[in-house]
Amino acid sequence: MPEKKELFCPQPGLNKDRHIYTVSQITQDIKLILENTFCEVWVEGEISNFRQYSSGHYYLSLKDKSALLQAVIFNRSAKEIKFKLEDGLKVICFGRVELYEPRGQYQLIIEKIEPKGIGSLQLALEQLKAKLEKEGLFAAEHKRPIPYLPGRIGVVTSLSGAAIKDILKVLDSRFRDIHITIYPVRVQGEEAKKEIAQAIEDFNRFNIDSAVNERIEVLIVGRGGGCIEDLWAFNEEIVARAIYNSRIPVISAVGHERDWTIADLVADVRAATPSVAAEMVIPKKEDLRDKVDGLFSDLKGAFLDMSSGLLDRIDDLARRLTLCAQHSMELNTRELASISKKLALLNPTALIQQHKLKIADLARQMGVRIGHFLKLRQAEFNGAIEKLESLSPLNILGRGYSITFKMPQGQVIKDVSLLKTGDTVKTRLHKGEILSKIMEVNKNGRDEI
Numbered sequence: 001m002p003e004k005k006e007l008f009c010p011q012p013g014l015n016k017d018r019h020i021y022t023v024s025q026i027t028q029d030i031k032l033i034l035e036n037t038f039c040e041v042w043v044e045g046e047i048s049n050f051r052q053y054s055s056g057h058y059y060l061s062l063k064d065k066s067a068l069l070q071a072v073i074f075n076r077s078a079k080e081i082k083f084k085l086e087d088g089l090k091v092i093c094f095g096r097v098e099l100y101e102p103r104g105q106y107q108l109i110i111e112k113i114e115p116k117g118i119g120s121l122q123l124a125l126e127q128l129k130a131k132l133e134k135e136g137l138f139a140a141e142h143k144r145p146i147p148y149l150p151g152r153i154g155v156v157t158s159l160s161g162a163a164i165k166d167i168l169k170v171l172d173s174r175f176r177d178i179h180i181t182i183y184p185v186r187v188q189g190e191e192a193k194k195e196i197a198q199a200i201e202d203f204n205r206f207n208i209d210s211a212v213n214e215r216i217e218v219l220i221v222g223r224g225g226g227c228i229e230d231l232w233a234f235n236e237e238i239v240a241r242a243i244y245n246s247r248i249p250v251i252s253a254v255g256h257e258r259d260w261t262i263a264d265l266v267a268d269v270r271a272a273t274p275s276v277a278a279e280m281v282i283p284k285k286e287d288l289r290d291k292v293d294g295l296f297s298d299l300k301g302a303f304l305d306m307s308s309g310l311l312d313r314i315d316d317l318a319r320r321l322t323l324c325a326q327h328s329m330e331l332n333t334r335e336l337a338s339i340s341k342k343l344a345l346l347n348p349t350a351l352i353q354q355h356k357l358k359i360a361d362l363a364r365q366m367g368v369r370i371g372h373f374l375k376l377r378q379a380e381f382n383g384a385i386e387k388l389e390s391l392s393p394l395n396i397l398g399r400g401y402s403i404t405f406k407m408p409q410g411q412v413i414k415d416v417s418l419l420k421t422g423d424t425v426k427t428r429l430h431k432g433e434i435l436s437k438i439m440e441v442n443k444n445g446r447d448e449i
Helices: 023-037 120-135 162-174 192-209 237-245 262-266 274-281 285-308 310-345 348-391 393-398
Strands: 041-052 058-063 068-073 090-100 105-115 152-157 179-184 218-223 250-254 403-406 424-428 433-437
Touching: 023 090, 041 068, 120 237, 120 262, 152 162, 152 192, 162 179, 162 218, 162 274, 179 192, 192 218, 192 237, 218 274, 237 262, 250 262, 250 274, 348 393
Parallel strands: 068 105, 152 179, 152 218, 218 250
Antiparallel strands: 041 058, 041 090, 058 068, 090 105, 403 424, 424 433
16 A cells, blocks of 8 residues: 655745646546556455446446545456355455546545455355355255166266266276266366256256166266365355256266365265265275165064964965855855846746746736627627617608609709609609600699699
8 A cells, every 4th residue: 555645735825836737637637646546456345336237337436435446347357256245245345446537536446355264165155055055055855865786877077087986996896887977077167067067967968768678777976075165166056956856866076075065965865076976976895785684684584484374374364265265155145045046037938937927917808808809899780770770761661752863964953843744753652663755744743733
């Protein structure tokens, strides 16, 4: 920081030769003094009025108890900041003071910024931890178990690092028939986070498009040890979300003992080193043998315990089986008797005999009814005959009457006006007919012929 200097300003009126400045001149002189005096400065203060624009520039104010300093961080410097800037954060900034002539305002151009009392990477790590924990990425209920003795293992790491050698050495010493797929990536540097996240996504995409027996069952994601800067790719949000969204269980195997990365917190299981991750995936043959022996011993003991009561169990089952058989026999016998009765009722011979009797009875009833009907009709017929005979013209002729017909038409003569002299008539008597010729017609008297 430049030393504070007292400037001598002459009293008004002592110098009678006046020099008048333009606004631009005095502004330029102040700009020159400021920028030459404060070209490289470290400034400590508290952030306020923080604003971020779409251009990538940050605008803020630095303040202490008695003063306020406007500041700006241009996008090229803002990209290098690992932690989140926010109001109230105390920081130490490096940069230069510039004067903006059109407004006559000075501001601090910040080139580097770090939180006071804690490293920028550590602050960025704590901020991201808090954010992801709030979203539930570290929740225990999201953790999935690692499959026991997986047949296909995916590894995301660098081919040139010690991690892949340690993993392959452990796996080879335990089981040589395991299928291992290595996805080589950079594990430090600016591009590492993108490659690690892409590798995890590609493994999951491969599983979707593959048959069940070809899918990767577990992923080991990690690298060897190093400083926090070297391990920073595993503290990036893009890697954390790729692990969280993975449908394949993930073991984080970043080679450091004390500190945990964000990848460790999100992964389903955290291994202290890549070698430990390989040991978690594939147990030792001795451990497997012991486990098999233990299972066999447990089965043997269970069999012995079971055999001691097996005979009693068999006797009990036999007794229950006999009772069930007897009960079933009784039920079946009753059901058979019921069915036999139903079959007897439904026997076609019996049904035919029943229908024959019914038909005979119906025929008898029909004969009686028809005979009665015929007698009634015969009586009605005889009555009609008697009526007809009483009304018959023949009976009238029998009492001495006759019927005269005009010939040749055969028209019955009811009035003499129908006849004239010379007509031929036929007279029907009770017995026989007379053919006559009209000699005279008398219309007015009965006694004239």
